Amino acid sequence: MLLKGTLDALVLKALSFGPRHGFEITRWIEAGSQGEFPIEPAALLQALHRLEERRCVTAAWGTTENNRKARYYTLTPAGRAHLRSETASLKSSVAALTALLGAR
């Protein structure tokens, strides 16, 4: 199950390795989490729209290796900065959560 508020960070992380299209992002998250975080395409697109609006990513239609149309997303410097701060805050949240739930 995907925790609320973590999708944006994961998308940005996925894009931090280079421009990707929607399904590549989905695949990266699902594979990386061993299927723990299933991604709804609609939710992903809405997250991408949100990020584009905030100038964290830019989008452009391109072609895949298989010569098919796909919308590629690129991380902007603003997105990179956003990713850094999100990562930091999520890590500390997770640590706190772990500590709390691990308490005896």
Next chain:
Amino acid sequence: MKPGEIRPGVERDFELAVHRPEAAGADGLDELTAMAEEEIRFLVSQGRTPDAARAQVAARLGNPATAAAVMRSAQRRESRLKVHDWLDDLRHDAGYAFRTLVRSPALAATAILTLALAIGANTAIFSAVSAVMLRPLPFAEPSRLVMLWEENPDFHWVREDAAPANMFDWREQSGVFSGVAGYLSFSGTSTLTGRGEPRMLRAQTITGNFFEVLGVRPAAGTALTEADTWSDAPRRLMLSWRAWQNLFGGDRALIGQALELNGRAVAVAGVLPRGFEFPGIDADVWMPVRWDKEAASQVWFRRAHFVKVVGRLKPGLRFEAANAGLQTVVNRLKQQYPVTNVHMGAGMTPLHEFLVGKTRLPLLVMLGGVGLLLLIACANVANLLLVRAAGRERETAVRLALGAGRGRLFRQALAENAVLALVGGAAGVGLGAWGTRVLSALQPAGMLPVSGIRLSSAVLLYALGVTLLAAVIFGVAPTLWTARRVAADVLRDEGRTASATLRARRWGEALLVSQVALALALMLGAGLLVRSYLLLQRVEPGFDPRNVLAVELNLPGIRYDSTRKVLAFYEALEREARALPGVETAAVASGVPLGPPMWSSEFSIAGRPPMERGGEVLHREISAGYQRVMRVPLLRGRLFSDADEADGVRVVLINQALADRYFRNEDPIGRRISFDRVPDSTSYWRTIVGVVGSERQRGLAEPPRPEFIAPFGQDSRSGMTLLLRSAGDPAALAPALRAIIARLDPLLAISSIRTMESVRADSLARDRFLTVLMLCFAGVGLLLGVVGVYGVMAQLATRRMREMGIRIALGAKATQVQWLVVRHGALLTVIGIVTGATLALVGARVIRTLLYQVAPLDPVTFVAVPLLVLITAVLASWVPALRASRSDITMVLRAE
């Protein structure tokens, strides 16, 4: 196209991105579909059959709500991005504009300085206009307040002071006023003693109900009341806020206490509020008139006109109705008191209009002047920008070719104008703030309300408006130029096509003509004022003001309670002053010409029937040496001597103006005159012993009025002015004089010490103020105009360089080639001069009443100023012509 090959965001800049909401929604759905297909391909590659894969994906995405959510989301993103884009563009435009300006600092500095000067001048002048004309008087319901005045065709009186008895009758009988109060038309002084050094306070005398009628409540204590008008009330006064703070440190205990003024105890009734200011009056103490109730029935109470009357109309009463009510009373008084009121009319004017009336026209003229200045400045900046826009047409064309929208280019040009205007405007407001202070400091006393001239919100709003207006005016030409350029022409290197050159020339020519016209109009206006001022300066005042010192004194009646004491003081003063080293001669007089108004009265000549229409004469009292001090010539008869004493024959001198008007064909010497229009057995007759030259009493612009001069020994006054003629600088005598006065009477404060030169100069203060300001504006206008002419001509000369080069190569002389450009400039200047002169003709009618003996169409001004402009313009176009003709022909041809 591989992703990443185009820098992020570039698509949007080139408007390749999706913009319409429907398209954005469809785009979102396309993406959803593409993702689904990718997923199907992926599942197939994982070993699923295509059908199974399709079914699996459809199960997840088949829900119509999902598609709708994606569409909505994509549309929302698009609309929000549009707002972001717009803001980004704005920021970019501003930044781009800013960088462009920084890259050409000379241009930016010139434009900003030009604008700042013009906007600053406008702001400063408008702050004065706003303070004087727009701000309501600081009284309760000021629109109900009117000024009541008297007029009399016999004396050529227009809006003159009223007689107190008439004022009371208007109040009691007209029934249209809820209150009528008066103040004396001359302010006085009062000596404060018993608190350290004696101090001279400025005192304004008023009727007791003055503040009641104005609706001014005291800040502390109580206000004077109607009862204070009369002499049977205890002596009380009101302090101005400033006097209370500065002289008494705002001491509340002072209220109800007595101050020693002119030797008498006067109780402080209250303190006026801080913001109280009555235009034209600057007083420390406000004291009641304290008229004697007995005197109110005497004839002088209706004969002497010395009260300015303020009335408050009853609520809801219209001005016309109130005036009709007043006229009924005025007509009744004419019948009732034929001796004093036979031709005495009266009328009313809204108080604000009356008080600012004389200031309005000069202010509007100044506002007009700075308005012209602003237009010239705008034309200048427009020209600068136009030149640059033309120089940047390649850049513009490249950007158009790369897909930049015309609207975007237009906006960018606008952004540049806005940045220039705002920086210029901000600098202008700063200059204006400084200008308001200069204006307050330099203004002639009483012209503008001292505390009122400041950058109020109205002034700032005006400055903003002026700035935006300026941006529009100077921005139109270069912006249209930028937006209209045809990219293909420029890129095909046809930027210099005939039509483009022609258009650039037209703009430049139009700017040149309008600049010349505006500068000329401004200079003609200033020229008329200067001519008038120079004529005024040269007016013979009828006396010699050089090397004369005037010391004004007022002896307090309580200590100088007899004629003998007053005479003894002034005789001693005159004697001691005459003995001072450096003093040639000295005298005392009850008034000086060009100084505060003198008393006037009617008169009659013995042996002649009473005049059908009365006559007004000014009168003064002087000691025997007055004409020697002031170098006023004796024309007939004799001057006074020390023998003309109280018990001698009553004698009088008349001035030439009186002799010319009333003794045209006879010798006035030996004739007797009286101050009564219809003399009777009680009349007081004086014998004319001499005729002296006329002095201009009320101003250099006004011809001398008929005047009687009586010997001080026979008609003493407590307030006199000591006049000294010195061998050297008269002002140097002041300390010695102060010492003499302090020795004669340690409790006496001096009202004023001035040289007669400064009295004369002060009488021209308003004219000088207006003239100097307009001259400054005109100077700046000319400077900007010259810069503008130079700029345009330099541009035109550059464009003709090729032609000039060819002509020279074909054997034309350099001077012939230069003449081409100069002739062009001169022709344009002449067109501008004709336009400007026409403009000035209209303006000159407006300032006609400000001119002294100068016709609005003054030939000297209307020849000299255009000539000056023409010469300047020819020089300004000759310089670039010279430069262009000397440039290397081969270089020019190659560059083309």
